[in-house]
Structures are given as C-alpha cells and as structure tokens.
Amino acid sequence: MLISRRTLLQAGTIAGVTTAAGWPARIALGNTARIRIGAMMPFTGTYAALGEAGVNGLKLALEMHGNKLGGREVEIVTLDDEAEPSRAPANATRLIKSDAVDVLFGTVHSGVAMGMVKVARETGTLLVIPNAGAGPATGPMCAPNIFRTSFTNWQPAFPMGKVAYDKGYRKIVSITWKYGAGEEAIAGFKEGFEALGGKVVKEITVPFPNVEFQANLAEIAALKPDAVFTFFAGGGAVKFVKDYAAAGLKDQIPLLGSGFLTEGTLEAQGAAAEGLLTTLHYADTLDIPANKSFREAYKKAFGKEADIYGVQGYDAGLMLIAGFNAVKGDTGAKAALYAAMEKATIDSPRGAMTFSPSHNPVQDIYLRQVRGGQNVVIGVAAPKLADPARGCKMPA
Template sequence: MRKLLATAIVGALASAMPAGAQDSLKVGFVATFSGPNAALGEHLYQGFMVGLDHAGGRLGGMATEILKEDDQLKPDVGVQVVRKLIDRDKVDVVTGVVFSNVMMAIHKPLTESKTPMISANAGPSPIAGKLCSPYFFAASWQNDQSHEAVGQHLQSKGVKRVFLMAPNYQAGRDGLAGFKRYFKGEVLGETYTTVNQPDYSAELAQIRAAKPEAVYVFYPGGMGVNFVKQYAQAGLAKDVPLFSAFTVDATTLAAQGDAAVGTFTAAFWTDDLDNAASKRFVADYRKKYGSTPSTFAAQGYDAARLLDAAVKDAGAKATDGEALAAAIRKAKFDSVRGPFRFNTNHFPIHDFYLVETVKAPDGTLRQVNRGVVFKDHADAYVAECPMK
C-alpha cells in the first residue's frame, strides 16, 4: 500500500497576477482512502468535488489546486501527510478527515502552523472544548451530537434497558458518552471493540444473554457492514431493535442489504430535506456519481461551499492563514442542512432527525426522515472552549 495517493490538481492556473501574488489556492484534502473504510473518505471527497463544481472549479474565484492524501486510518501517517502539506506543499487550508484518532494527531501541527482546518467529518470532544482553536472549524458536527439524538429518542419512547457497543477510539468513546447524556435508563453492557474488528460473535452472545430492550451501536464503514449483517444472522434483529449512528447509511446500505431494514439512526441531514441547496446537491451528486449521497458526501459538499464563501470574503488575503480563518468564521453560505451558524467553538448549531431504513415497494432500500429530535442543537463542550 502506497502511503500517499497521487496529487489531484483541479482547475486551471490563473493567467496574469500582480507581481508577488500567489496565483492559486492550495487545498490539502486528507482522508481515509484505503482499507475497509475507504468508502467514507471517497464520499467526503466526492461531496467536496460537487461543491467545487458549483464554484465553477475555482473556490472564491481563485484557481484551485486540490492535493489529495490518504491517512490510511493511521494517526502517524496522518501527521506525516499533514506535515508534507504544510512544509513542502505550502497549502493554504486543509480539509477532510474521517476518523477522530487521526484528527487528534494532526490538530497540533495544523494549529501551531496557523493553517486553517475545515473538518468534513471528525469532531472530537477535546477540540470542541479545551483544545478549540481559531484555526479549526467543523462543517459537520461534534462527535457526540447524533448519538445524543438517539439517546433522547429512546428516552422519550420509554425504553428502560439498553446494550451499547462502539470501537475503542475517540469517536467511539464520544459517541457512547453522548448517548448516555440523554438516555437515563439502565445500561446493561457497554463494550468497546478493536477498530476494524471483523467478527462480533462473542459480543452478540453477550447481548443475547443481557436481554436488553434495544441495542445501540456506532460502527462506521466496513465495521458497520459486518456488525449489522452478523446481528441479523444471529437472529437478534427480530427480537431486539437496533439503533445506531454512522452505521447504516448510503456508504454501507448496499452491502448490508435487508439486514439493515428496520434499523434507526439519527443525522443532521437526509437526502429528502426540503431546501434548495440540498435538492441541488443531491441532484448533481447523483448525476456526477450515479448514486445517492451519504451524510459524509453532504459534509464534504458543505466544507467546499463554506471555503468558497470564505475565500470570496477574504479576497486578496485568502492565502494568509489568519485572514482566511477569520473569513471562515464569518462566512455565509447555503448549507444542505438549511441555515448554518457556528457556535463560539467553531462547531455548528443545527437540527437532528430520526431516520429509519425501510424497503420501498420497488424493493430498493431507503432511509426515511421520521422527524426532528433536536432543534438548534449545540454541543456539550462549548462552555469549555476559551474562545468567545
């Protein structure tokens, strides 16, 4: 496995520029593009590229160069590629990043170099709180929030006994902490498994023995494919409802098949949201890639639209890190989720929806929006952030 993907250069170079001026915007796009979770990075990138298309191939009107790097879901590789982007490639901004363990590793070199970072996915709790930075922004969410929404839903439905599972890394721990913040019933078991663990037979036996009313898990990418199929094969699906976040979505649904039917999740966006920006994005993504976009793709798209607006506002100072960060904080753009605003820690305040996976009359699998769980929901860590 090569450590670095070949650089992708997008957009023509600007023709004549004033002496001494930089003639293009350099964007480092870092994500997991290899291994069982590669689909998540590809969806982030594809969504970003639709956003770039909508900017005419030139973010903020500047010729745009995208440098695409694979972190391989390895924090040390993430640090290597980010240092290369900063020191050798001299990028103006970095975006992407699927996994929180990678984000935690690259946060320091990015913020110390004053390189603006727009996360298109990972939103670790420490970065939302005490490690918040004027150079870090999330175009997605804070890790806990979708999990909080499912916890709230089960609490409101009167569920009393649950079993929890997640991979043992930052986002897994954040996720279950978020769920428990709003679910006040009994947790019969809380199990953390190895990242990319392929077999869950031992844990499924524990669930059967515990006899919960519901199971809640967080298993993104290939982990989610394996878990959901094994859950159904073990016969648990017919007895114990399965709830999750980032486990059943457009990146995993085709592989999970009918095993995913009847599961519930929560998300800040669904492909049937009724606003102009979302409809345009969904239509153009389907046209470009021939499939329905996931929330990962929607986040990548919003990252591109946010950056486009900020570069326009920064103008001639867009390649200055401090000026670009200030512009990102104030930028206004049409988000797929509707109105978009940052909290003081640079994480969004937004709605969350309950989503059910169903089998349509034509036999296709769909995820259907079942209504709002949280309105204008802020993350739990903003009070720990010293920025105001």
C-alpha cells in the first residue's frame, strides 16, 4: 500500500505516544499494527525519476510477498526530499516523530542521505539507503541500524583500475565534477590503478554542475594520456561523452568510466557512446533468472523498463522481508532484526548479494561495453567486492 504523508495523517492511523525526549513510543499492538516505511526520496526535480524508480522497486518486492513484513501489513509513507540536504534532518525527524515510521528508506542524493544518517544514529531508527553512494554512511558513520542496498562510490570505480592496467594503460587523466560522489569515485579508481603501478598524471575537476568541457578536453589532448577515467552521471554524462567524441578524442584516447556514465544515458548519447567501457554492479542485459523475472514483473506493474535504481529499491524490500520474517514482524527485536538482515543472501537481479560487517553490499562488479546502444556485460571486473569501510567501528 503506497500512501502519501498527508493521506496517512488524514486517515488518523498513527499509533503512538510521545516520550519525554520527544520521540514516539510505540503502543503494543502485537502483530495487528502495520509496519510503516518512511520513503524519503526525491519526487520532483532532477532526481525525480530515480526516486520514483526506487520506491517502485520497494513496492514491487513487498507486493510479491503479500505486502507483509513478518506477517504484518505494510504502509509506505512518502515524503519529497527535493534533493535538498539542508532540510534532510528536519524531514527525517518529521517522519519519525509525526508519522511514527518504523523504517526510514532513502535516498538518492548523498548530502540528503548523510542528514538521514545523522537522525538515524540519534534515534536508533532503522535506515535503508537504496542509492546514495556516500562512503561515510557505511564508513566512519556506520551503525547497527544503517544498511545500504546500492553501492559506495568507491565500489564501481576501484575495479576499473585493474581493467585499465591490464589493457596496458600506464598514464591516465581523470575528470569529474568537484563534489563528493565524483571525488570518491576518482579516489577508488586511483587506488586500484596505482596499486598495480599505473599513475594518474592529472586530476581534473569541474565545478558542479557545469557542463562546459571544451577547455578540459583541450588540456586532455595536450597531456596525451594512455586513457581517461571519468565519473559523470545524468545530463553531465550525456554532454561529456558527446563532447569527447566531437573533439576527436574518442578514437585517440580511450574513455573509461564508473558505470553511471552510460546508465540511463545511452539513448541521448547515441553513437558517441558506442564501445565505451564501464564498471557497475548491474546491467539491464544481465542474463540470470532473477533479473529476467524482475524485469518482466517491473514492466507489468509500472508500464516501463526497470533500471538500476529500481533494482536497488527492490533489493531493499527483499532485505527487509528477510529481516522481519526472522523476527515475525517484531519491530522491537532490533538486535535480532539487524542480525538477520546482515546475514541475508539476496537473490538480486544483479546476482547474489550479501552484506559486509559495515552493512554495505558485497557484490560482483561487471565490466560492460556499449554495443548497439546497450550496456553489454563482457566479464566480471571484481567478484564479490566489499567496500573497505575505512573508519567503521561497529559496536560488538
């Protein structure tokens, strides 16, 4: 059942009283009360499609299992975070205090996700991150009640270092926007590449969200590296790939990327993207039964093709199902709930997925090549890759 925050409030279905500290105390209703999931995602603006896909994936997983968690009905309460970090703590607090949600689900934007992490740590509310790749969420800010079903920005980028080295590339230029996701991705690639003996000879950063690349492309041409590694996504990825080809660099200096370079952008990039190599934890064409059945069910339910954002939301639902089934829907059995989620093996459309001690996915990272306008899997760049989770000190 998918409802908005306003609908939930008007229906008068909030069951809870307020403690002296200001946080909602649950009324003991056994297995009759619904488990509430607060989906704090972007539903307007640049990331609206990503927010919608993530919630669609979550909803599909729940509906395929009777819309229940551990025998209890589920309500999804939606709140538009507008991809605005400054409002994230207040929005997350509102879902917990006013809407009495049992689970926070969000979000796409890493800055907003970190605001949610802060509130989750303060309140002990279960937080599931279905997209944002900010490393600190499962690194220095890790906690027993914080889980991610997507990736860290390090994860897709690190394996490309070995791919590049094995192709004989020794000098590489990197380019990204100057913001957290790009900088973390570049650092991951650099770590993998330089550990083998390669060298990132120049790190170019572009002010976010600038898409004027001509001066940067001229600099790349002058540096004459063996290849270029990049992190761009969305409209920026479309513009960069087309400009790179138009500048005549595509056939001279191979372009490599974290998979978001060609994820959801291929139609707009057209021929400029053909042949590009990227690394990511999913591809639409992944030839496994779980992916085929998921994509069929997603298209039937929502009338559109699934994407990585839908996959990550779907897997969040499967993880919650595994956890709550283990505790028979008891939201108070937190230690047992988190232990069951941590031990779960998800039959994901991306392939079998488990969780690291920091609660980040352990997953295959695929090497993909653009062929005929599709990201085609041509190998596994890194099997069962776990993020190093540097700085994570999970309580015993």
